[in-house]
Amino acid sequence: QVQLQESGPGLVKPSQTLSLTCTVSGASITSSDFAWSWIRQPPGKGLEWLGILFDDGTTYYSTSLKSRTSISRDPSNNRFSLQLTTVTPEDTAVYYCTRVSYLAPDYWGRGTQVTVSS
Secondary structure, three states: EEEEEEEEOOOOOOOOOOOEEEEEEEEOOOOOOEEEEEEOOOOOOEEEEEEEEEOOOOOOEOHHHOOEEEEEEEHOOOOOEEEOOOOHHOOOOOEEEEEOOEEEEEEEOEEEEEEEOO
């Protein structure tokens, strides 16, 4: 059974860097069959795609957040991470990691609330 679990601080101060990790079980992040992504949902708004990580380490990011977003991976521990720099209160959201199959998320983590506030 595929499971994803987000972890990281729930509170980040403005101008700091938000760092989250997604630990995956039941599937390998280096499998060529899947990709892995980060998605967020700000309060009262819809889902926003942040970026994607492919099995060879290639990444693509949302155009609007590209300058502040980085996705990396740790294959030895089967996990991947999100970094979002210079955060503002507008980055407050529930952050999800997902597995991607045929360009659509098929497994999701439960999500983690991140609040940006001083």
